[in-house]
Amino acid sequence: MKNSANRIVLVGALIIGTLGFTGCQSTKAKYVESGGTETIVSLNEINIQDWSKAADEMVDSLLTSGVLERAPRVPAVMAISRIINNTQQQVDTDYLTKKIRVELNKSGKVVTTTTVGAGGRAEDQLAKDAAEYDAFMKDKQPASSNMPDYSLSGKLLENRVRAGSTRQVTYTFQLSLTEVATGYAVWEDEKEITKQGKKASVGW
Amino acid sequence: MRFYTLTTTLAVLSLAFITGCRQTVNTTQRAQSQAAPSYVDDHRIITDRGLGRIIHILSVNETTVSGDLLKIQVRLENTSKKPQTVNYFFEWYDVDGMLVSSASLAWESKRLQGKEVGVITAVARNSRVVDFIVKLQEPKR
Numbered sequence: 001m002k003n004s005a006n007r008i009v010l011v012g013a014l015i016i017g018t019l020g021f022t023g024c025q026s027t028k029a030k031y032v033e034s035g036g037t038e039t040i041v042s043l044n045e046i047n048i049q050d051w052s053k054a055a056d057e058m059v060d061s062l063l064t065s066g067v068l069e070r071a072p073r074v075p076a077v078m079a080i081s082r083i084i085n086n087t088q089q090q091v092d093t094d095y096l097t098k099k100i101r102v103e104l105n106k107s108g109k110v111v112t113t114t115t116v117g118a119g120g121r122a123e124d125q126l127a128k129d130a131a132e133y134d135a136f137m138k139d140k141q142p143a144s145s146n147m148p149d150y151s152l153s154g155k156l157l158e159n160r161v162r163a164g165s166t167r168q169v170t171y172t173f174q175l176s177l178t179e180v181a182t183g184y185a186v187w188e189d190e191k192e193i194t195k196q197g198k199k200a201s202v203g204w
Numbered sequence: 205m206r207f208y209t210l211t212t213t214l215a216v217l218s219l220a221f222i223t224g225c226r227q228t229v230n231t232t233q234r235a236q237s238q239a240a241p242s243y244v245d246d247h248r249i250i251t252d253r254g255l256g257r258i259i260h261i262l263s264v265n266e267t268t269v270s271g272d273l274l275k276i277q278v279r280l281e282n283t284s285k286k287p288q289t290v291n292y293f294f295e296w297y298d299v300d301g302m303l304v305s306s307a308s309l310a311w312e313s314k315r316l317q318g319k320e321v322g323v324i325t326a327v328a329r330n331s332r333v334v335d336f337i338v339k340l341q342e343p344k345r
Contacts, residue, residue, distance in 0.1 A: 035310030036311055037311050037341060037344065053310045059329070063273055063275075064275065066270065069270055069271050103329050106330055107330060203344035204291070
């Protein structure tokens with residue numbers, strides 16, 4: 001009799017404890033730090049913290065390489081070329097390139113031209129048109145026709161494997177910085193982000 | 205007899221389980237290092253004693269890259285015999301003590317095998333950066 005009473009009290013305490021604990025896990029929407037450790041890690045897409053991590057490591061690599069110290073001018077001028085997406089997702093590669101551009105711009109080492117782009121497409125068509133009009137009126141070479149010193153190109157790759165119920169996905173970010181005058185890739189790097197698990201999770 | 209056999213079996217299985225979870229790292233390197241690192245005297249604030257016991261900060265050294273950008277390297281040691289992951293984040297401060305913002309603002313993670321010594325590094329994005337704070341955090345379980 002006493003044993004079953006003790007058992008009931010123990011079970012009751014466990015149930016109350018579990019409810020109390022799970023009650024602390026709020027399901028209300030809240031703000032979390034982008035790229036922070038409370039973000040969701042998913043196995044079927046590139047998360048925001050993955051883009052930040054890849055961009056961070058690429059910029060670190062480029063700045064450490066010393067290539068920019070040999071640039072013909074300071075700041076060097078860089079154009080964005082094609083970033084090929086070979087993953088299964090539809091992604092906007094600006095998630096990667098824009099972060100890199102911003103970081104390089106802040107370093108004072110590189111500025112990005114928005115009037116020269118892959119396929120002759122300008123990112124900022126207004127700036128290009130205005131520069132060409134100004135040059136026409138002043139009878140001089142438009143600034144937008146000045147060749148950049150470097151171009152940034154790359155590729156995104158994806159590799160998926162499975163062992164039982166555990167899935168693993170590796171996203172590979174490949175970038176090359178090409179010296180426009182020579183056509184040589186003066187800096188190249190590749191970063192891999194591998195995620196493994198049975199399902200997506202909150203926090204890491 | 206049955207009890208003795210059961211106990212022995214459990215002991216053997218437990219030993220196999222424990223030793224199987226350990227993945228420590230053996231290393232070899234120059235007896236006399238050729239490197240001449242520039243070490244930084246650092247000030248540490250430990251709020252997570254558990255993490256502090258498992259992940260030791262061995263040293264912090266600095267260098268300059270791209271002519272004028274500060275690069276920091278922190279050597280970490282996993283003092284346990286099992287692999288450990290540590291999340292980290294670099295903050296940069298300029299000569300006025302003001303935080304220099306970063307577009308990436310991403311925490312990163314480093315996986316260290318048992319007894320492994322590894323490094324985490326970061327490059328400041330601004331030549332005005334003179335100071336840093338490295339934040340270490342245990343991953344969410």
